[in-house]
């Protein structure tokens with residue numbers, strides 16, 4: 252397992268070992284014990300999600316407010332994305348900063364985004380399948396959306412005209428967000 256700690260504290264990028272042979276490959280895409288040792292906490296996931304997106308589709312930036320905040324362990328099993336986590340923890344030295352990671356079926360990376368972050372991604376290929384585990388259940392009344400193209404965040408999505416849902420077009424701007432974390 253290769254483990255990388257991005258400069259924003261709490262984020263983790265994991266690359267599980269891939270065993271390749273003439274049949275194809277085998278990999279442990281999730282191992283609760285190994286994961287908890289790496290994170291140093293007893294994290295429990297309660298919901299697995301899957302979405303498929305066409306190229307240029309951007310989903311985000313989403314979070315759920317406490318008491319329904321979610322940690323997310325995300326990966327891609329087909330295609331690729333640029334995945335973004337924005338630090339919304341008010342007392343964090345990196346509050347308002349973001350980290351981007353390319354996740355693809357080919358690189359097999361897992362990106363751990365704990366509670367206190369907004370999350371989103373843009374699909375870089377057609378039929379990009381995005382898989383993620385969440386630490387709390389979907390709670391639509393607790394949902395928050397931060398505007399993907401917020402000028403303060405200034406995220407480089409590599410695309411100025413992505414396909415965005417009507418809900419995401421109405422996302423709040425960072426300056427007016429009043430972060431719940």
Ligand SMILES: Cc1cn([C@H]2C[C@H](O)[C@@H](COP(=O)(O)OP(=O)(O)O[C@H]3O[C@@H](C)C(=O)[C@@H](O)[C@H]3O)O2)c(=O)[nH]c1=O
Pocket residue numbers: 300302310311312313314323370371372388389416418
């Ligand atoms: C997220 C979610 C959505 N839904 C439903 C609600 C809606 O009718 C439909 C599509 O929902 P959305 O438009 O919110 O889906 P989407 O834009 O893919 O939302 C996801 O975006 C990424 C970036 C995340 O980080 C996720 O946590 C989640 O917010 O699916 C559920 O039933 N359960 C869920 O957990």
